[in-house]
Amino acid sequence: MNKSFLQDILKRINEHNEGSITEDLCFHFSQTPDNEQCGETVSIMGYKNPYTRKNVYGLRTKNYPLTDIAYALENEESDVYKAMKQALPRLTQKEWYAFTRLITLICCDLEKETD
Structure with a gap:
């Protein structure tokens, strides 16, 4: 049985296999311009977690770990939430919070922490 995209990414993170995730995205999904752009923008790399101050391997862009972007997205009063409400008028704050929290x-x- 083939591993999922997330399983493959987690394996690379655990092995400290730094670099682009383009090949993983295109293998598990499709080789489209938006997937290629995502893979070129998001990489696996080592960095210091700004909250725990521990060295970790994870997903990040040139400027931010994806965890930082995700935490910022959780603010339901943000313009992102307002835009989503326009696209999905029945989207409740509870649903938005559940999605962004997940x-x-x-x-x-x-x-994952490094030694």
Whole structure:
């Protein structure tokens, strides 16, 4: 049985296999311009977690760990939430919070401490 995208990414993180995730995205999904751009922008790399101050391997862009972006997204009063309400008028704050919390937790789970 083939591993999922997240399983493959987690394996690379645990092995400290730094670099682009483009190949992983295109293998598990499709080789489209948006997947390629995502893979070129998000990489596996080592960095210091700004909250725990511990060295970790995880997913990040040139400027931010994905955990930082996810935490910022959780603010339901943000312009992002307002835009989502326009696209999905029945989206409740409870649903928005559940979605953003899950995304944050997934990003946190993909972040692994180094020795």
